[in-house]
Amino acid sequence: MSRLITDPNLPDPDGFYAELLKLHEGREEAESAGINARLILILANHIGDRSILTQAFAAAGASSKKEQGA
Amino acid sequence: MSKIFEVPLYPYRRSADQDAAQPTRHPVVVVGAGPIGLAAAIDLALHDVPVVVLDENDRVSWGSRAICFAKRPLEILDRLGCGDAMVDKGVVWNRGKVFFDERQVYGFDLLPESDHKRPAFINLQQYHLEHYLVARLQALIAAGKPVELRGANKAVGVEQLDDGVRLSIETPEGTYVLEADFLIACDGAHSPLREMLGLGFHGRVFEDNFLIADVVMDADFPTERWFWFDPPFNRGQSALLHKQPDRVWRIDLQLGWQVDKEREKEPERVKARLKAMLGEDVGFELEWVSIYTFQCRRMDRFRHGRVLFAGDAAHQVSPFGARGANSGFQDTDNLCWKLAMVMKGKAPMALLDSYDSERVQAADENILNSTRSTDFITPKSATSRLFRDAVLDLSAHYAFARPLVNSGRLSLPATHDGSILNGPDCADLPPAVRPGAPAVDAPLEESWLLDRLDSRFHLLGIDSDLPDSLEIDGIPVDCLSVKTDSLPSPALSARYLGDATSAVYLLRPDQHVVARWPSYQEAEVFAAFNRAIGLAPREVAA
Numbered sequence: 001m002s003r004l005i006t007d008p009n010l011p012d013p014d015g016f017y018a019e020l021l022k023l024h025e026g027r028e029e030a031e032s033a034g035i036n037a038r039l040i041l042i043l044a045n046h047i048g049d050r051s052i053l054t055q056a057f058a059a060a061g062a063s064s065k066k067e068q069g070a
Numbered sequence: 071m072s073k074i075f076e077v078p079l080y081p082y083r084r085s086a087d088q089d090a091a092q093p094t095r096h097p098v099v100v101v102g103a104g105p106i107g108l109a110a111a112i113d114l115a116l117h118d119v120p121v122v123v124l125d126e127n128d129r130v131s132w133g134s135r136a137i138c139f140a141k142r143p144l145e146i147l148d149r150l151g152c153g154d155a156m157v158d159k160g161v162v163w164n165r166g167k168v169f170f171d172e173r174q175v176y177g178f179d180l181l182p183e184s185d186h187k188r189p190a191f192i193n194l195q196q197y198h199l200e201h202y203l204v205a206r207l208q209a210l211i212a213a214g215k216p217v218e219l220r221g222a223n224k225a226v227g228v229e230q231l232d233d234g235v236r237l238s239i240e241t242p243e244g245t246y247v248l249e250a251d252f253l254i255a256c257d258g259a260h261s262p263l264r265e266m267l268g269l270g271f272h273g274r275v276f277e278d279n280f281l282i283a284d285v286v287m288d289a290d291f292p293t294e295r296w297f298w299f300d301p302p303f304n305r306g307q308s309a310l311l312h313k314q315p316d317r318v319w320r321i322d323l324q325l326g327w328q329v330d331k332e333r334e335k336e337p338e339r340v341k342a343r344l345k346a347m348l349g350e351d352v353g354f355e356l357e358w359v360s361i362y363t364f365q366c367r368r369m370d371r372f373r374h375g376r377v378l379f380a381g382d383a384a385h386q387v388s389p390f391g392a393r394g395a396n397s398g399f400q401d402t403d404n405l406c407w408k409l410a411m412v413m414k415g416k417a418p419m420a421l422l423d424s425y426d427s428e429r430v431q432a433a434d435e436n437i438l439n440s441t442r443s444t445d446f447i448t449p450k451s452a453t454s455r456l457f458r459d460a461v462l463d464l465s466a467h468y469a470f471a472r473p474l475v476n477s478g479r480l481s482l483p484a485t486h487d488g489s490i491l492n493g494p495d496c497a498d499l500p501p502a503v504r505p506g507a508p509a510v511d512a513p514l515e516e517s518w519l520l521d522r523l524d525s526r527f528h529l530l531g532i533d534s535d536l537p538d539s540l541e542i543d544g545i546p547v548d549c550l551s552v553k554t555d556s557l558p559s560p561a562l563s564a565r566y567l568g569d570a571t572s573a574v575y576l577l578r579p580d581q582h583v584v585a586r587w588p589s590y591q592e593a594e595v596f597a598a599f600n601r602a603i604g605l606a607p608r609e610v611a612a
Contacts, residue, residue: 006468013473014442017457021445024453032453059468 004055075132075197079204082128082222088246096122097413099237099250101225101263104131105196106381106398107256108203111217112150112210113402116525117410120216122250123207124239128221130204133358134282135196137312137320138392142483142508143399144188145520149581152206153188156199160192161313166295168475170462172302176472177294180480185561186511187518191480193314195284196395228253228266230375252409253377254402259365261383269374273367274441276388278448279325280362281334285344286317287354297477299447299462303346308447308477311347318357321347322389324448331361364388364444366437373426378405385433387440390447390478397436400483401429407525407579411603416545421604424491432484439479446476483508486582490606493576493585493598500568509581512562514552519562522550525579527599532562534572534589542599547576578602 010016024032044053080103087094098114100107103125114121139147139156147153167177180190204219211217226245227238235253239246255263264271291311298309307324314320323343325334333339340359348354368385372378381398405425411417449455464471486492486506495505503510511520519530527547529536533554540547554563567573576584576598585598 006470008470008473010470010473014439014476014479017446017461017474017476018442020457021454024451027451027453029452032451036453059464062467 001051002049004052004059006059073197074201075130078128078221079130079201080125080128080208080219080221082242083220084241084243085218085220085246087248088241088243090246093236093247093249095234095249095251096120097250098122098252098254098409099124099235099248100254100256101125101237102256102258102381102383103127103200103204103219104256104258104381105136105200105203105395106402107254108200108207109146109150109399110254110256110380110402110406111219112152112203112207113406113525114410115207115210115215115217116150117406118216119406119410119413121218122248123217123219124223124225124237125219125221126224130197130200132197134284134320134360134362136199136392136395137193137195137314138396138480139192139194139199140392140396140481141186141188141190142481143396144192145508145511145581146399146403148188148521149403149523149525150206152202155202155205156194157188157192159198159202159315160194161293161315162189162192163293163295163313164190165292166297166477168462168465168477169296169298169301170459170466171300173466175462175466176475178472183561185513185559187520188511191392193312193320195314195316195318198315225257225263228263228377230267230377233376235376251376251413254405254409255377255379255383256381256398256402257383259382259386261379263377264369264379264383267374267377269369271367271369271386273365273386273437276364276366276444276448277327278363279327279329279331279334280364281323281325281340281343281359282362283321283323283340283344283359284314284357285319285321285354286357287319287348287352288317289319289348289352289354291319299458299477301347304343309347310477319354323347325361329361334361335359362389366441366444368430368433368437371426372401372429372433373422378409378422378425380405380429384429385437387436388444390443391436391440391480392478393436393440393481396481397432400432401425403580404429404582408604411545416543417603418605424489424604428484428486428489428491431486431489435484436481443476443478491578491584491602491604493601494587494594496570496573496586496588498568498570498588499573499586500565503566503575503583503586505583505585507583509575509577509583510565512565513557513559514562515556515558520581523577523581524548527579527602528577529590529595530566530575530577531590532566532573532575534574536574536590537592540595542596545599545603547595547599576602 098121224240229236296311310322312320380401492505531551536549584602
């Protein structure tokens with residue numbers, strides 16, 4: 001089974017982050033949520049590997065302390 | 071005992087210029103005796119260019135100003151002859167921690183490689199730094215260098231002439247006029263000279279307020295940069311804690327946009343905020359409190375005829391990343407050798423345009439980094455905050471998210487890729503010291519490489535024969551030949567040779583690489599030198 005990459009793997013992380021935020025600039029929250037959903041689906045299709053996606057779901061779903069209402 | 075910022079270091083004295091029938095003409099006038107104006111004056115003095123520094127005040131500045139000085143500016147200050155005092159006094163730091171909510175999400179170590187003379191950063195109050203600069207300038211004056219530092223001389227009028235600049239100066243004894251061949255404006259972010267010349271200053275204002283407090287306390291926090299996102303003591307906002315010398319600590323607390331600034335500055339209110347952060351039982355005194363709104367902006371051009379803008383007068387950034395004063399030192403480092411060569415008739419006036427293009431490039435890099443940090447720290451929208459908090463959450467568990475956490479990208483020097491002054495590269499040599507890049511330090515047999523590179527052009531030969539001495543059109547080029555097998559460490563070899571067996575580097579007086587070759591070839595070196603002083607090939611032919 002392939003392993004989800006959790007070490008840094010993006011060149012130019014600051015440039016990536018700025019581009020991601022630019023995608024959402026000036027949008028309503030609902031519009032942004034739609035963009036995020038489409039983005040996840042597009043990236044998931046690109047990754048293709050179901051086991052990788054399952055690991056990513058687990059990593060993203062492990063809720064933070066804050067979201068537990070602590 | 072009075073504090074250094076309370077002592078008049080260069081009190082007003084009447085100058086003969088005030089009694090002259092006609093305005094006296096000086097080669098260079100620098101307006102502003104802040105860190106950048108003082109550095110400019112010292113640099114020009116080292117080039118034996120006569121300079122008059124005008125400052126509306128007569129002492130070093132007080133208050134919450136620059137505190138973090140990065141490796142490259144420290145190297146510049148070494149070349150100016152005052153780095154040691156600053157590093158001896160300053161607090162050296164390499165480590166930082168980032169907190170989110172109630173937990174530490176990660177720690178970092180800037181891990182300076184070994185074999186550099188200077189650390190990644192020191193923290194030092196700006197008033198100490200300015201004091202050492204004034205002392206250095208006064209030592210140069212005492213040694214006979216043609217420099218004057220005039221306190222309580224405020225520039226209140228400026229007029230561009232065909233061959234210079236005319237200034238009106240206000241003093242306690244009235245106003246006088248003087249002229250300069252060149253004017254260097256180092257009069258800060260609010261630059262009255264820029265205003266008087268009607269020049270624009272464009273960019274972004276960040277809709278947020280930060281409370282900046284310098285507090286004196288005995289605390290056992292480690293010598294680290296601590297940054298909090300959304301901490302319990304400042305909900306929804308950020309906070310920063312940084313150590314300075316003399317038991318002084320810098321604390322930044324983000325307040326948000328809709329606040330009553332006057333109320334937030336009330337000492338009791340500030341103390342309550344600080345107690346929530348530091349704990350009820352930590353005793354402290356407030357040295358300084360102010361509220362800032364951050365801006366990222368610059369002038370379209372830094373050269374306007376014979377007026378050259380440097381430091382905050384030319385560009386302004388948010389403080390996250392310490393890119394303000396640090397980039398100002400790199401401005402005058404870039405400018406002064408060029409101005410000296412032009413004034414001595416050794417280089418064409420066009421060389422000064424490269425100050426503009428190279429330092430605008432650097433300012434854009436600083437503004438980009440500083441803007442991105444500020445966007446991360448103060449998200450502008452709900453979605454932006456969602457991503458920011460997701461990055462912080464993930465960073466506690468996954469290494470991949472840590473490079474995305476942006477609490478300030480700390481000042482690094484610009485590499486002037488594509489500069490018109492750059493000469494040929496040699497692809498086999500390490501990219502970090504390519505043409506346009508600042509030289510990287512390394513130990514020599516008895517000293518450090520950068521200490522050996524003074525304010526002249528240098529030819530550095532590594533395992534390659536060089537002439538004993540070199541002069542090009544009457545300008546000396548110092549030749550430094552290094553044999554790697556006699557060096558105490560492999561650092562120079564790794565940094566300048568990589569896998570190659572020999573190399574020759576031509577370096578500018580500001581220690582930036584002009585060009586490099588596998589071995590010495592006279593015609594190549596001469597051509598690159600001419601290019602580096604603004605005689606690009608077509609102009610040589612003309």
